[in-house]
Amino acid sequence: MKAAGASANLRGAGLMSLSMAGFAVEDLFLKKAAASLPIGQIMVIMGFSGAVFFALLAFRAGEAALPRAFLCRPMLIRSVLEISGRLFYSLAIALTPMVGVVAILQATPLMVVAGAAMFFGEKVGWRRWSAVGFGFLGVLVVLRPGLDGFSVLSLLALAGMLGFAGRDLATRAAPRTLSNRQLGTAGFTMLGIAGLIVLGFSEGARLPDLREAGLILGATVFGVAGYHALTAAMRTGELVAVAPFRYTRLLFALILAVLLLGERPDTMTLAGSAMIVGSGLYALIRARRAQS
Numbered sequence: 001m002k003a004a005g006a007s008a009n010l011r012g013a014g015l016m017s018l019s020m021a022g023f024a025v026e027d028l029f030l031k032k033a034a035a036s037l038p039i040g041q042i043m044v045i046m047g048f049s050g051a052v053f054f055a056l057l058a059f060r061a062g063e064a065a066l067p068r069a070f071l072c073r074p075m076l077i078r079s080v081l082e083i084s085g086r087l088f089y090s091l092a093i094a095l096t097p098m099v100g101v102v103a104i105l106q107a108t109p110l111m112v113v114a115g116a117a118m119f120f121g122e123k124v125g126w127r128r129w130s131a132v133g134f135g136f137l138g139v140l141v142v143l144r145p146g147l148d149g150f151s152v153l154s155l156l157a158l159a160g161m162l163g164f165a166g167r168d169l170a171t172r173a174a175p176r177t178l179s180n181r182q183l184g185t186a187g188f189t190m191l192g193i194a195g196l197i198v199l200g201f202s203e204g205a206r207l208p209d210l211r212e213a214g215l216i217l218g219a220t221v222f223g224v225a226g227y228h229a230l231t232a233a234m235r236t237g238e239l240v241a242v243a244p245f246r247y248t249r250l251l252f253a254l255i256l257a258v259l260l261l262g263e264r265p266d267t268m269t270l271a272g273s274a275m276i277v278g279s280g281l282y283a284l285i286r287a288r289r290a291q292s
C-alpha cells in the first residue's frame with residue numbers, strides 16, 4: 001500500500017510540474033502575442049477555444065457542458081472572480097515583467113488559507129497565520145510600494161492574484177457534482193468574457209498575421225494542456241504531496257523570462273519571490289502535520 005501511495009504521489013508531482021511548465025509557456029506566448037495584438041483579442045480567442053475543448057470533453061463523458069448548476073450562487077460568485085483574476089492577470093503578463101507577475105501569483109495559496117479561515121471557519125494556527133503574513137510581506141517586497149522601482153501597473157498582478165484566490169475559495173463551495181471538465185468549460189468561458197470586456201475599452205480587434213496566429217495557438221494549446229494536467233494532478237496522490245509542486249511555475253517562468261524575454265530580475269524581486277514560496281511551502285507542511 002505504501003509503495004502504491006508513493007507511486008501515486010510521484011505521478012501527481014510529475015503532472016503538477018508538467019502543468020506549471022505548460023502555464024509558464026502559455027504566459028510566454030501570451031506576452032509575445034500581446035506585443036503586437038490587442039490583449040483583449042488574445043484572451044477572447046484563447047478563452048472560447050479552450051471552452052470548446054473542455055465542452056467537447058464533457059460531451060464525450062456524457063455531461064452537460066453548461067449545466068444548470070452554473071447558475072447557483074457559489075458558481076456565479078466564482079464566475080465573477082474568475083473574470084477578475086483572468087482579466088487582471090492577463091493584463092499584468094502583457095504589460096509588466098513576467099517573473100514579477102508569476103512571483104505574486106504564488107501567494108494565491110496563502111490567500112486561500114486566510115480566506116478559508118475567515119469564510120469557512122477552518123482552523124488555522126498562529127504558525128500558518130505567520131506564514132500568510134510573511135508571504136504577503138514578500139508580495140510587498142516584489143511590488144516595492146513607495147520605492148523607485150514601484151510601478152502602478154504591478155498592482156494588476158496583485159488584483160489578479162486576489163481574483164484567483166477568491167475563485168479557488170468559491171470553488172470549495174461549488175456543487176461537487178460538477179466535474180473538472182465542466183469547471184474547465186466555465187473557466188475558459190470566463191477568460192473569453194474577460195477578453196470581451198478588455199476589447200470594449202480598446203481600439204478593437206484585427207486579423208492576426210501568421211506569426212501572431214501561431215503565438216495565440218501556442219498559448220491556447222499550452223494553457224489547455226496545463227489546465228488538463230492540473231486537474232489530473234489534483235486527483236492523483238495526496239494533496240499535501242502534490243500541491244508544493246505548484247511553485248515550480250516560478251522556476252519555469254524565471255528560466256523562460258531570462259532566456260527568451262531578456263528579463264533580468266533584480267535582488268528585491270528574487271528575495272520577495274523566495275519569501276512567498278518559502279511561506280507557501282511552510283504553510284503546506286503545517287497543514288500536513290495538522291492532518292496527521
